[in-house]
Amino acid sequence: MMIHAGVIASGVPGFAVKDGIMNPHGLGLEAAEEHHLMVTTIPGIEDIVVEEASERLDLRGSQPRFGGVGGRVYLRIPPGDLQSLFKMRSIEHIIRLLGAFPVRGTEAGLDEIYRGVSELAIPLGSTFRITCERVGTHEYTSIDVQRAAGQAVVDKYGTRVDLRNPETIVRVDVLHGLCVVGIQLTRNSLRIRYPRAFQHPSALNPVIAYAMLRLSGVQAGDRVLDAFCGGGTIIIEAVQVWRDIEAVGVDISPKCVDGARRNSEAAGVSSKVRFILGDSTRLESVLPRGWTADRVVSNLPFGIRSGRRKSLPRIYSGFLASLRPRLNEEARVCLLTVHKGLLRSIAERIGYEVLDSKRIINGGLVAHIMLFRPS
Ligand SMILES: C[S@@+](CC[C@H](N)C(=O)[O-])C[C@H]1O[C@@H](n2cnc3c(N)ncnc32)[C@H](O)[C@@H]1O
Incomplete structure (x- = not known):
């Protein structure tokens, strides 16, 4: 009432x-x-x-x-x-x-x-x-x-x-x-953008991917990186919405990189994206020499499904530290995590400033979209 x-x-x-x-x-x-x-x-x-x-x-x-x-x-x-x-x-x-x-x-x-x-x-x-x-x-x-x-x-x-x-x-x-x-008026959810060829077990809802890309302020011509790309949801969403961007996804799992490529084909955007197999806690040895990012948008591993919660501080700090020299001056980093306090403290220690934070419900779980800039 x-x-x-x-x-x-x-x-x-x-x-x-x-x-x-x-x-x-x-x-x-x-x-x-x-x-x-x-x-x-x-x-x-x-x-x-x-x-x-x-x-x-x-x-x-x-x-x-x-x-x-x-x-x-x-x-x-x-x-x-x-x-x-x-x-x-x-x-x-x-x-x-x-x-x-x-x-x-x-x-x-x-x-x-x-x-x-x-x-x-x-x-x-x-x-x-x-x-x-x-x-x-x-x-x-x-x-x-x-x-x-x-x-x-x-x-x-x-x-x-x-x-x-x-x-x-x-x-x-x-x-x-x-x-x-x-x-x-909708029969199927509008979040279904294309028939996925590969279903990542923790695939992100493309609606959240879109919201994160928007918050990061992507513009035409930007270089966009997803360092934990899984099945490629964020990278595919980025090239479907924004024109003339260079979009790169990295994942440590060969199965995911292959799956992301297949998803990009299913979405009809394979020529516009690039997926690299690599460890994002050592981006210096993964990204092409001299490649710097304008926007970094990633759904971080939560450690819930894999049960590897203990390794998260190492992954978060390795990622943010190796990313820092690969960011352009006006770069924005937009990350999804359930470990808000952990991410904030690691980021601030390494040299990032929190610009914004949004609490969302993602598949019944409280999660946070956090926006950073290098400080
Ligand atoms: C939450 S999932 C991402 C899901 C993705 N957003 C999607 O929609 O399919 C996190 C991904 O991080 C990857 N990952 C974990 N540790 C990594 C590392 N050190 N470097 C790169 N990728 C890593 C995992 O293989 C997993 O695919």
């Missing part, structure tokens, strides 16, 4: 509140011809979504952490911009909002969901499915929500349910005390 009050009070622009239902059609917005959308992203990078949206779209309104929940952003755009929205790199799913209403966490909440969904005008194809994401503590599960909302749609419209291949995906999210209803 509190979250709901917050959303209403902070004014999701353009929503009329009638009988507890926020309805984008209530204010005659059909005439204004604007789309009210909720997009999903990695919790912690909502500001980057708003930034990218303002660059790519005629953004008429926005609210990061829509519904008071991380990883969701409200956007208001003209219909003509919908195609461009699908090109955004910082988002995963796009949901066209139909309405939102308060919902209790007790079992009575399911009746409220049934009633709330029944009151909305839902544009449906010949078949539909309800998809629910639930955030917070409730006496019911996501499956209960799907069942209650699905029953409301069947009772009102008589439309057939198809769980596997529905024509319409109706999204019913319960975000603490708020139920948000919309049509999910």
Whole structure:
């Protein structure tokens, strides 16, 4: 309830509140011809979504952490911009909002969901499915929500349910005390950029790769290095988004270097990237003579999956020390780690200054994107 009050009070622009239902059609917005959308992203990078949206779209309104929940952003755009929205790199799913209403966490909440969904005008194809994401503590599960909302749609419209291949995906999210209803416009997450030929066990979500590259301030013409490239996610993302950059990935594992090359072929960018087999704690013997970097963007080994946590201080300090002479004056180094304190203390000792730090949720794990410059 509190979250709901917050959303209403902070004014999701353009929503009329009638009988507890926020309805984008209530204010005659059909005439204004604007789309009210909720997009999903990695919790912690909502500001980057708003930034990218303002660059790519005629953004008429926005609210990061829509519904008071991380990883969701409200956007208001003209219909003509919908195609461009699908090109955004910082988002995963796009949901066209139909309405939102308060919902209790007790079992009575399911009746409220049934009633709330029944009151909305839902544009449906010949078949539909309800998809629910639930955030917070409730006496019911996501499956209960799907069942209650699905029953409301069947009772009102008589439309057939198809769980596997529905024509319409109706999204019913319960975000603490708020139920948000919309049509999910994305079938697959936009983070799937190309069919991966090699799946690294700790492959980074390309949405995070994009956010890190952006934070590092990559520009056309830059030399970009990922010193722990794995399957090449960051390097491939870099050349797909920024033109005329020189992108180099290094990894100590031959299997990863080969996999990164195969992924770059699958992405159609193999001629634009270079992957080198080598140990990034000794970059002087890995990088070509005289090669210096403008941006270094890496997802450091966390030591969680490999169980080699003890070796991390050696890897972090060896990497940062051997990188230091290979950085251009205005270089930026953007690193993802779960060991924020360890990385900061090693970096400061070696001669780096922390410029920014962002806490994100990466696959259910709290991680930190840290931005450095040589000091
Ligand atoms: C977290 S993974 C990177 C995953 C990658 N971002 C992706 O999306 O596929 C870390 C990588 O660091 C590599 N690595 C570990 N120690 C290294 C070292 N000393 N030099 C270079 N690479 C190293 C591992 O082989 C692993 O592929």
